[in-house]
Amino acid sequence: xxxxxxxxxxxxxxxxxxxxxxxxxxxxxxxxxxxxxxxxxxxxxxxxxxxxxxxxxxxxxxxxxxxxxxxxxxxxxxxxxxxxxxxxxxxxxxxxxxxxxxxxxxxxxxxxxxxxxxxxxxxxxxxxxxxxxxxxxxxxxxxxxxxxxxxxxxxxxxxxxxxxxxxxxxxxxxxxxxxxxxxxxxxxxxxxxxxxxxxxxxxxxxxxxxxxxxxx
Amino acid sequence: xxxxxxxxxxxxxxxxxxxxxxxxxxxxxxxxxxxxxxxxxxxxxxxxxxxxxxxxxxxxxxxxxxxxxxxxxxxxxxxxxxxxxxxxxxxxxxxxxxxxxxxxxxxxxxxxxxxxxxxxxxxxxxxxxxxxxxxxxxxxxxxxxxxxxxxxxxxxxxxxxxxxxxxxxxxxxxxxxxxxxxxxxxxxxxxx
Numbered sequence: 001x002x003x004x005x006x007x008x009x010x011x012x013x014x015x016x017x018x019x020x021x022x023x024x025x026x027x028x029x030x031x032x033x034x035x036x037x038x039x040x041x042x043x044x045x046x047x048x049x050x051x052x053x054x055x056x057x058x059x060x061x062x063x064x065x066x067x068x069x070x071x072x073x074x075x076x077x078x079x080x081x082x083x084x085x086x087x088x089x090x091x092x093x094x095x096x097x098x099x100x101x102x103x104x105x106x107x108x109x110x111x112x113x114x115x116x117x118x119x120x121x122x123x124x125x126x127x128x129x130x131x132x133x134x135x136x137x138x139x140x141x142x143x144x145x146x147x148x149x150x151x152x153x154x155x156x157x158x159x160x161x162x163x164x165x166x167x168x169x170x171x172x173x174x175x176x177x178x179x180x181x182x183x184x185x186x187x188x189x190x191x192x193x194x195x196x197x198x199x200x201x202x203x204x205x206x207x208x209x210x211x212x213x214x215x216x
Numbered sequence: 217x218x219x220x221x222x223x224x225x226x227x228x229x230x231x232x233x234x235x236x237x238x239x240x241x242x243x244x245x246x247x248x249x250x251x252x253x254x255x256x257x258x259x260x261x262x263x264x265x266x267x268x269x270x271x272x273x274x275x276x277x278x279x280x281x282x283x284x285x286x287x288x289x290x291x292x293x294x295x296x297x298x299x300x301x302x303x304x305x306x307x308x309x310x311x312x313x314x315x316x317x318x319x320x321x322x323x324x325x326x327x328x329x330x331x332x333x334x335x336x337x338x339x340x341x342x343x344x345x346x347x348x349x350x351x352x353x354x355x356x357x358x359x360x361x362x363x364x365x366x367x368x369x370x371x372x373x374x375x376x377x378x379x380x381x382x383x384x385x386x387x388x389x390x391x392x393x394x395x396x397x398x399x400x401x402x403x404x405x406x407x408x
Binding site: 026029030033034074077078081082084085088089103104107108110111112113176179180181182183184185187188189191192195196199 | 235236237238239240242287288292293328331332335339381383384385387389391392395396
């Protein structure tokens, strides 16, 4: 039991950091850039994706022995589309303001390659428990990326975070950041930062290996 | 007629699907390495988009008024199967055209730009002709964006970019600059 506990935890952490869907795998770019002009929209989109990913991973993993191999992709897409329709209607009924902000990008969660990718690569070959751990990790990683990007763009573009003013009246908003070009450039710079971290880590590892080698 | 022309120009330049709505980013970033390939991908996308607009209009007018909650699922299933059928027909009728567009067709069907087109056209309440012109504008806009991007990337191949910046991060920053240039078109009509 303890071992499977650790394994599940491992799958979770993998999604959040080591194989972060946005910064490392570069998946799910369209919804990522389109809705992140504020942190709150990022949270809403992240939660919607979270629900869809958990639901479809659970169902796919449950039905993995019933779905014929040849038509599996179509089956996955229909399962995902069902959950997305549920989210769409629930948001419309409970949070109409958010639903209006996100607009057509809620139905477009279907086309998020992150979700289909997890079904094909993970949920359809693992137990329900592992599939849920993996979905939880990937969704958390996606949420983290959305909120980080949305937060940066909102702070620079409006001087606010979650709608709370940060800098007072003297701040001149950097409007371009909440417009489309700002999305591209901010994400580009964030990826650059992650590349830099990776590079640095590699150098450090090489250094450690070299010093260990000389000690022997 | 002025209305249709306005829809075309606005989707082509001002509300460009890639650079203003962030739709179809995967092929935009993935396939824009070579100018010729990206041009062919663009043509295939225009083709699929026009078919999509037609399918969406038929579904919306005749079927989905009875069951609106099936919209998303039926769009996906119908568009994918119609494109598959047309692909088979082209293979039989015109092998030359199939060689030019063929490999891209199945790839494009589940692209978010295609689904986005169907959903946007529905939300805007476009009729048949408006929808078709909208699709044509969106397809041409996608082609324009991806061809420009491929041209830029071919230039960049020649120059000396630091290895750390190379790849997706660099492409995103270039797209950002391209998107900024397209924002200039926003003033195109408001003055008049």
